[in-house]
Each structure stands twice: as C-alpha cells, then as structure tokens.
Amino acid sequence: MKNRLAVALALALGLTAPLFAADKAATAAPAAAKADMSHNPFAKPSTLPFQYPAFDKIKNEHFVPAMEAGMTEQRAEMDAIADAKDAPTFDNTIVAMEKSGQLLNRATTVFFNLSGANTNDDIEKIQAEMAPKLSAHQDAIALNAKLFARIQALYDKRDTLGLDAEGKRLIERYYTDFVRAGAKLNDADKTKLKEMNAELASLQTQFSQNLLKENNASAIVVDSKDELKGLSDAAIAGAAEAAKQRKLEGKYVIALQNTSGQPALAQLENRAVRERLQKASVNRASHGGDFDTRAIVAKVAKLRAERAALLGYENHAAYTLEDETAKTVKAVNDRLAQLAPPAVANAKKEAAELQAMIDKEKGGFQLAPWDWSFYAEKVRAEKYSFDQNQLRPYFELDNVLKNGVFFAANKLYGISFKERKDLPVYNPDVRVFDVTDANGKPLAIFLVDYYARDNKRGGAWMNEYVSQSGLFGTHPVVANHLNIPKPPKGEPTLLSFDEVNTAFHEFGHALHGMFSNVKYPRFSGTSVPRDFVEYPSQVNEMWATWPEVLKNYAKHYKTGEAIPQELVDKVLAAEKFNQGFATTEYLGAALLDQSWHQIKASQAPEAAGVLDFEAAALKKAGVDFAPVPPRYRSAYFSHIMGGYAAGYYAYIWSEVLDADSVEWFKENGGLQRKNGDHFRQTLLSRGGSEDAMQLFKDFRGRDPDVKPLLERRGLTAK
Ligand SMILES: [Zn+2]
Numbered sequence: 142m143k144n145r146l147a148v149a150l151a152l153a154l155g156l157t158a159p160l161f162a163a164d165k166a167a168t169a170a171p172a173a174a175k176a177d178m179s180h181n182p183f184a185k186p187s188t189l190p191f192q193y194p195a196f197d198k199i200k201n202e203h204f205v206p207a208m209e210a211g212m213t214e215q216r217a218e219m220d221a222i223a224d225a226k227d228a229p230t231f232d233n234t235i236v237a238m239e240k241s242g243q244l245l246n247r248a249t250t251v252f253f254n255l256s257g258a259n260t261n262d263d264i265e266k267i268q269a270e271m272a273p274k275l276s277a278h279q280d281a282i283a284l285n286a287k288l289f290a291r292i293q294a295l296y297d298k299r300d301t302l303g304l305d306a307e308g309k310r311l312i313e314r315y316y317t318d319f320v321r322a323g324a325k326l327n328d329a330d331k332t333k334l335k336e337m338n339a340e341l342a343s344l345q346t347q348f349s350q351n352l353l354k355e356n357n358a359s360a361i362v363v364d365s366k367d368e369l370k371g372l373s374d375a376a377i378a379g380a381a382e383a384a385k386q387r388k389l390e391g392k393y394v395i396a397l398q399n400t401s402g403q404p405a406l407a408q409l410e411n412r413a414v415r416e417r418l419q420k421a422s423v424n425r426a427s428h429g430g431d432f433d434t435r436a437i438v439a440k441v442a443k444l445r446a447e448r449a450a451l452l453g454y455e456n457h458a459a460y461t462l463e464d465e466t467a468k469t470v471k472a473v474n475d476r477l478a479q480l481a482p483p484a485v486a487n488a489k490k491e492a493a494e495l496q497a498m499i500d501k502e503k504g505g506f507q508l509a510p511w512d513w514s515f516y517a518e519k520v521r522a523e524k525y526s527f528d529q530n531q532l533r534p535y536f537e538l539d540n541v542l543k544n545g546v547f548f549a550a551n552k553l554y555g556i557s558f559k560e561r562k563d564l565p566v567y568n569p570d571v572r573v574f575d576v577t578d579a580n581g582k583p584l585a586i587f588l589v590d591y592y593a594r595d596n597k598r599g600g601a602w603m604n605e606y607v608s609q610s611g612l613f614g615t616h617p618v619v620a621n622h623l624n625i626p627k628p629p630k631g632e633p634t635l636l637s638f639d640e641v642n643t644a645f646h647e648f649g650h651a652l653h654g655m656f657s658n659v660k661y662p663r664f665s666g667t668s669v670p671r672d673f674v675e676y677p678s679q680v681n682e683m684w685a686t687w688p689e690v691l692k693n694y695a696k697h698y699k700t701g702e703a704i705p706q707e708l709v710d711k712v713l714a715a716e717k718f719n720q721g722f723a724t725t726e727y728l729g730a731a732l733l734d735q736s737w738h739q740i741k742a743s744q745a746p747e748a749a750g751v752l753d754f755e756a757a758a759l760k761k762a763g764v765d766f767a768p769v770p771p772r773y774r775s776a777y778f779s780h781i782m783g784g785y786a787a788g789y790y791a792y793i794w795s796e797v798l799d800a801d802s803v804e805w806f807k808e809n810g811g812l813q814r815k816n817g818d819h820f821r822q823t824l825l826s827r828g829g830s831e832d833a834m835q836l837f838k839d840f841r842g843r844d845p846d847v848k849p850l851l852e853r854r855g856l857t858a859k
Pocket of ligand 1: 142646647650675678
C-alpha cells in the first residue's frame, strides 16, 4: 500500500490529489490563539541531513500551532497569487503555487505519518479537531475563483508558453485538480461542497480511530496454553507477552491483523479457538458497541454519492476512475467480471480438496471459513511436502532486509545502504539507513518501521517525510511500515513468506520515491494514478523468490546454512497453490468497494442495512462463496474509507502491468544492472511527470498484455 500522507485527509476523501497539502479554515484563527512559532521545530526546514524530521524535538503540542500557522501562511501566499496585478505567468502562478504551503506541508507530513505509525490520545484528538479545518483550508484554495481564473488563462494558452513537457503537464494537472475539486461550481454549490468535504473529513477520522480501538478490543483472550496447540513456541510466548501488557497475566492474547483472515488460523489445531478468532475478525466493528463503524460507512457512501452528483458525475466511482488509468466504471467492471468466475471456480476446486482432507481425517464437519488456512497448510504439506513454518527459520528479519531486499536493489540499481544511529527516531524500533547511489552520491534516507504495535494501524505501507524535487533541491526521506509481531526479548524475528513478500513490495514503493528525478513536487515519486502506483511495488516482489536473491538471504538463523534447493523448488512450485482463495477474497473486497461507490445517494443503506448491502453486493457479483469471505468487510475496510475509495481494484489492475514487466525482466536476463537501470530511467525516476501508461510503454516497448497475469493466477480457461 502506498500512503500519501501529507494530504492524507483530503485525499482520503478521494476528492482530488492536489499537492498543496491541505488547507486552512475559511475563518481565521482568533488572534489570541496565535501561538508563538519561534521554538516550534516545524517553523523552519529541519537542519538534519536531507531535512530529516527532528523527531527528538517534535512534541504533540507543536502540531496544532504549526498547522494553524501553516494554513495562515499558505492562505496568504495563495491570496497574493490570486490578487496579483500582473498578468498570470507560469512562474507567478503555477510555480508560485508549487512553492506555497511549505510550513503546512512539513507539519502535516510528520503528523499524518505518525498518526498512522505511532499514534496516541493527543494525536487522535488533534486529528479529530484538525480534519475538518484542513479540509476547509483545501477547499478555500481549490474554490478560489480568482486563482482558478489565472490557472484557466494559462491552461488555455499552454501550448504557446514555451514550456518543457513537465511544465506544460504541470499546468494541465493544476487545471484538472481544480476542476475536479469543484472550481467550476456556482457559489451555492461550492458552499454545499465545502460542507460535505468537512463532514467527510470528520467521518473518516472517526472511522480510523474507531477501528484502531476496535482492533485492540477484539483481540481474543485464551485461557490455557493447551488451546494454542499448533502455534510455535515463539508465537505462544508472544501471546503470553501480549496478555501481560494488557494486565492479563497467565493468559494469552491473539491480536488481530487488519485482514479478514488471521495468520494464526493456519496453525491453531483447536477448531473452537479458530472459530472464535475468525468471528472476532469478520464481525469487527459491526456487532454494536462503542466502536461500531456501520453508521459511518453508510454515511460516507451516501455523502460521496451526493458529492459526485454535485460535481456532475453518475457516482463516486465514475468521478474517481476518470482520473485513473482505468478511466471508466465500465473498464473496471469488465475487468473484475472477467476475473471473478474463474477465480471462484478455482476456489471451489480448492475447497473440495480441503474437504477431502477433512473427511480423510474423519473430521466430520463442513469446511468453514476458519478451517481454510489450517487445511490449506495440510494440503500444501501433502502436495508440496512443506509447510510455511519450515520456512521461517530461513527468513530472519535482518537477513531478509540486508541480504535480500537491499541485496536485490544493489544488484539491479547499484545502490547501497548503511545503517546510521545518530538520527532521532519516534520509536526505538525504527531503523534508519543512508542510501548511496551507484555513482557514490547520497541518494535518500530510508526508515524501516517493521514491528506491530498497539498504536500503529494495521497492514503495510510506504510514506515519505520529504519528497524529491528539483525545484526545492530536496532528496527523498522514505519510510516502510510493516506489522510483524515482535518476538520476546532475545528471540530472533522470523518472518512468514507473506511478510517477506510484503517487505519486498513496500520497498518497491520506496524505490519509486527514492529514484524520483523530477522538477516539480506535484510529480514527485509515487504521485501517479492510484491504479498505477501499486505496479512498481508489485514488480519488486519478483526478487523475493529470484534464485540468486533467495539464496543470498534465506539462511538458517542458527546455522547460517542456505535454504536447501529442494525446499526452494517446493516454494516455487507451490506459488500457484491457494490462488483461487487469494484471488476470490481479493475480488470480493474489490467488488464490494465498487458496489459502495457505484450507487446513487438514494440507494445508500442505513447503518442497520450495511451488512445486507454487503451480502447483496457479493451475491450479485457472484463472489458470495461462504468459505472465502472478502479480504476486508465493509466495517473494517480502511482502504476504501481512505484514499483507495473506488480504487481497491487497483491492485489487480496494476498486476497486469506487473506480470507483464516480470516477463520483460525474465526475457532480458533478470537480475542485472542494465535491466534495473532501464526500469529506473524509463519509469521509476519519472514519477507523475508523464502519462502513466506512456511510461509503461517506454519501459516495455508496447502496450500491456493481460496474459501473464491470467497465467500467474491460474485464471486461463481450461
Ligand atoms: Zn503497495
């Protein structure tokens, strides 16, 4: 996942992707509230290398004054541009806008990164307070008629301004951003839009805060070690430790990951415990109680539909997809409809195999969702004679990171990494690396924040603290976040194969940020369409199992012995295993997302109807196969409450490009500098400075082909 945090709130609403961070409330803060900024660490760019944030100096009380002052400053900058007597020029309007809002950007970037990775009560309160204000600030800029008139004037004569391609594209981007944000609405509708945006911003904040609390509250408590049979000693020790932290000494706590499926389900032998865990997971935030999100989900769907109508679109999906490489609702629906039937058919075949295993063991029950992973492991063990747990000893965290992720990047791009301990971090588990380019020049700073914490949201994502831009001469400061359970003190961190893949995936996003070589911040790194941004990260996953890479990092944590070739072969052979399940649960979520965003406001259910709406949507799309619930259910589907609204299809959409690019690497000799350099030059360094699909063609030499994806997922007609 890729998080664009500086503008997370506004963007999460799916409104637009302007880079002028976020905005200030239309009403100025009362003079009395004007805080002293002289000792605020956000007042000036950080003096640390590459403007790395001074985490040791940043305190919770600095955020609100910095954001307020930042909004005031940017508002003044924008007013000066809008009210200028001089005729609009590229420099006095567009570039001036690019340069505005730096204080606000510094403060919101750190703030939203920390609200995801390391939140606390103060940050939550600030977020709830600031969300509508930031949304209003953004609207105040986007709906400023004088400002838009200048952009429009430049847009109309953009071909005659003597600009280079990136400059011309920047004008077009600003024009589109403003129009999509409502610049062409009449005043009455602009007022309505502002109210909707503010309300959506508040609802979205509530959703994420409810969900974090609900996730913690839904962790299951197990009384005896006996019931945890099947889990590794390390996992049991972790569960005991988690219980201790919750003052439940002597018991065991299994925390929830953010997906419907839970990793422990693959190992827990006790069926009743599995059932409890699975039910706690899928009923999350929809069983009543303080943190139930159904009312929020229903309200957001309705408001988004109303807003889309106000902006002249059929529905929210139509509004969102227009600005993606997919372009239309039909294109997305067609792709999902093409994939769903074969995926479900595969899942049903897999279910039959699992049922056969249950019957062979005289289980005497029908396969239920909480049985899937457990029996899938058994079938995997039988068919490919290995289980996932055999792999863990070869996937020690430091090995995976340095001898896997970094090693592959070094081979492909010539970049190297050196850990440094002198820079401040927001949590002692965070590690910092200098990244040096092939030519010996400093390239970026990379933060690694891999461990799960109660105050960190679920899932994995990349974000940036500083984005590359030629205009400012800035270098990237990029972070990767995972949620790997932290082992008890002194124990090694042994990853699952999934977690290894995720580390490579997120690092693919990181490379996209680090290699950025554009002039304007608006186009930096991962500022590309949502349904394109997952593509480079997915490509990077290919190196996790590339023999030369795998051999280099997959070494037994005790003996240092390389993973046996036999086991490698089995891992590779098993890659298509369980793909029916994986594709079906993914498509379930993607179709659910589209259903919520292809409705008119009048079709949005009330809170009590959310689960029925969900069931009907899955049934209609033909993905209502009970043993395989969608990867996320509506009540805990953070992606679509945030920036992936109507955009969760993007993963499989990008995977077409990914699978086709993997073929290119294979055709051209795989892990080689010349290949990495070609990918970097044509695509990774270009950010959003050129049309995304053109970048793909520049890299691949032709249009994308869907075949490699179908083969990879076992979806070719048989
Ligand atoms: Zn991603």
